Amino acid sequence: xxxxxxxxxxxxxxxxxxxxxxxxxxxxxxxxxxxxxxxxxxxxxxxxxxxxxxxxxxxxxxxxxxxxxxxxxxxxxxxxxxxxxxxxxxxxxxxxxxxxxxxxxxxxxxxxxxxxxxxxxxxxxxxxxxxxxxxxxxxxxxxxxxxxxxxxxxxxxxxxxxxxxxxxxxxxxxxxxxxxxxxxxxxxxxxxxxxxxxxxxxxxxxxxxxxxxxxxxxxxxxxxxxxxxxxxxxxxxxxxxxxxxxxxxxxxxxxxxxxxxxxxxxxxxxxxxxxxxxxxxxxxxxxxxxxxxxxxxxxxxxxxxxxxxxxxxxxxxxxxxxxxxxxxxxxxxxxxxxxxxxxxxxxxxxxxxxxxxxxxxxxxxxxxxxxxxxxxxxxxxxxxxxxxxxxxxxxxxxxxxxxxxxxx
Amino acid sequence: xxxxxxxxxxxxxxxxxxxxxxxxxxxxxxxxxxxxxxxxxxxxxxxxxxxxxxxxxxxxxxxxxxxxxxxxxxxxxxxxxxxxxxxxxxxxxxxxxxxxxxxxxxxxxxxxxxxxxxxxxxxxxx
Numbered sequence: 001x002x003x004x005x006x007x008x009x010x011x012x013x014x015x016x017x018x019x020x021x022x023x024x025x026x027x028x029x030x031x032x033x034x035x036x037x038x039x040x041x042x043x044x045x046x047x048x049x050x051x052x053x054x055x056x057x058x059x060x061x062x063x064x065x066x067x068x069x070x071x072x073x074x075x076x077x078x079x080x081x082x083x084x085x086x087x088x089x090x091x092x093x094x095x096x097x098x099x100x101x102x103x104x105x106x107x108x109x110x111x112x113x114x115x116x117x118x119x120x121x122x123x124x125x126x127x128x129x130x131x132x133x134x135x136x137x138x139x140x141x142x143x144x145x146x147x148x149x150x151x152x153x154x155x156x157x158x159x160x161x162x163x164x165x166x167x168x169x170x171x172x173x174x175x176x177x178x179x180x181x182x183x184x185x186x187x188x189x190x191x192x193x194x195x196x197x198x199x200x201x202x203x204x205x206x207x208x209x210x211x212x213x214x215x216x217x218x219x220x221x222x223x224x225x226x227x228x229x230x231x232x233x234x235x236x237x238x239x240x241x242x243x244x245x246x247x248x249x250x251x252x253x254x255x256x257x258x259x260x261x262x263x264x265x266x267x268x269x270x271x272x273x274x275x276x277x278x279x280x281x282x283x284x285x286x287x288x289x290x291x292x293x294x295x296x297x298x299x300x301x302x303x304x305x306x307x308x309x310x311x312x313x314x315x316x317x318x319x320x321x322x323x324x325x326x327x328x329x330x331x332x333x334x335x336x337x338x339x340x341x342x343x344x345x346x347x348x349x350x351x352x353x354x355x356x357x358x359x360x361x362x363x364x365x366x367x368x369x370x371x372x373x374x375x376x377x378x379x380x381x382x383x384x385x386x387x388x389x390x391x392x393x394x395x396x397x398x399x400x401x402x403x404x405x406x407x408x
Numbered sequence: 409x410x411x412x413x414x415x416x417x418x419x420x421x422x423x424x425x426x427x428x429x430x431x432x433x434x435x436x437x438x439x440x441x442x443x444x445x446x447x448x449x450x451x452x453x454x455x456x457x458x459x460x461x462x463x464x465x466x467x468x469x470x471x472x473x474x475x476x477x478x479x480x481x482x483x484x485x486x487x488x489x490x491x492x493x494x495x496x497x498x499x500x501x502x503x504x505x506x507x508x509x510x511x512x513x514x515x516x517x518x519x520x521x522x523x524x525x526x527x528x529x530x531x532x533x534x
Binding site: 195196198252253256257258260262263266299300302303306315 | 456458459461463
């Protein structure tokens with residue numbers, strides 16, 4: 001059967017694909033501003049190297065493992081190795097009106113940014129070689145299978161009816177809880193807890209936040225895979241949740257002292273991460289609730305982490321893992337078929353079972369991502385080591401790992 | 409006799425202090441951005457979620473080498489222009505200087521520290 005290509009849909013997803021690519025350097029800036037000046041280049045590199053690393057991995061085999069023909073609901077087959085047969089013809093299983101290759105490229109940008117998110121856990125001390133190896137393993141053994149489970153045709157969580165519009169499980173919960181596991185293994189930065197480790201350049205973080213917000217329109221609205229009403233709704237819910245979370249975070253920060261710029265930026269990203277799984281299924285007002293609740297959840301998650309003296313350095317767990325966990329659960333409450341006929345109703349619309357399905361999706365993702373990452377990190381730590389030497393850490397990774405400095 | 413002043417002042421008082429010194433004819437000086445603390449201790453800043461304490465504060469150090477006869481005037485000018493009355497106004501150290509050699513002219517000793525229009529020339533005119 002022939003599926004005609006829609007120029008409108010194709011044009012829109014081409015734009016979204018570019019927007020989501022932009023999120024990776026945006027994340028590099030977001031993170032780069034929060035570390036010390038001796039580790040800025042290192043932190044930037046940890047993020048944007050994925051444009052290269054996954055840019056190759058995804059073409060060679062990543063896409064095939066995630067979206068290839070289903071094998072027992074667990075993994076995709078090898079039919080699409082090297083993008084073989086992934087061309088201009090639409091793949092009606094995933095998107096009927098755009099070239100299959102565009103769907104695959106759009107999905108690549110998600111695969112690029114997700115492992116980049118994890119790097120916030122281990123900045124300023126990770127050994128670059130070990131990081132590269134871990135990242136390739138993680139993309140292959142965690143991202144690709146999980147992506148298949150949730151989004152791949154025949155994936156077992158998808159078959160179960162888990163609602164994850166744009167990557168609450170696959171991207172944010174997976175990255176957040178992997179970050180937590182990695183931080184537990186690699187241990188804190190030298191001096192963590194005994195003196196304040198201050199951000200070197202908050203303007204860089206604010207720049208990154210702005211670019212992330214724009215990119216997130218591509219991320220969420222693009223996940224409609226068409227230029228239609230669901231895409232527009234996703235764009236509006238995304239904006240609304242980020243706006244509400246930014247405001248609430250500002251208030252929380254104000255109550256604790258002053259309305260901090262870094263806090264407001266953080267709140268905005270938390271709102272974006274929270275609404276991601278629900279963005280194509282809920283109304284703008286529901287998105288406002290999602291953002292407003294996500295802010296204190298992540299805020300006090302950071303506090304909890306600090307109290308436990310855990311150096312999950314840039315709070316990937318608190319800001320992405322916890323926010324999107326709430327977003328997944330919120331989808332179980334607020335999802336409505338009136339927004340998206342391909343979705344489902346949530347508890348507030350007479351379908352309490354959806355909440356249970358969402359919780360299963362969350363629990364499976366947390367257990368899988370945390371467990372696999374903990375295992376891989378432990379194995380690497382025991383063999384080639386995850387950390388640079390104490391003196392290299394002291395000097396800073398810009399010089400010791402890359403032989404460069406950010407500012408001279 | 410030559411003396412050296414090392415005055416640690418507030419960042420936001422730099423222009424006032426420079427103006428104050430210029431007014432009395434102290435024209436040669438070096439400024440450094442330094443970090444440290446005295447009685448003020450530190451300051452509380454707001455982070456991502458909540459506040460944290462910073463112990464080393466940014467300050468400006470003003471170094472001046474001058475003839476001993478001008479020392480009191482310079483110190484008074486700095487005190488007058490750097491003062492707010494709150495902790496953190498800073499501190500002034502004074503120490504002896506063995507010698508001064510101007511590289512371009514190879515002038516040596518106190519004579520090397522005289523500038524056109526400075527405090528000494530003004531005294532002469534009067």
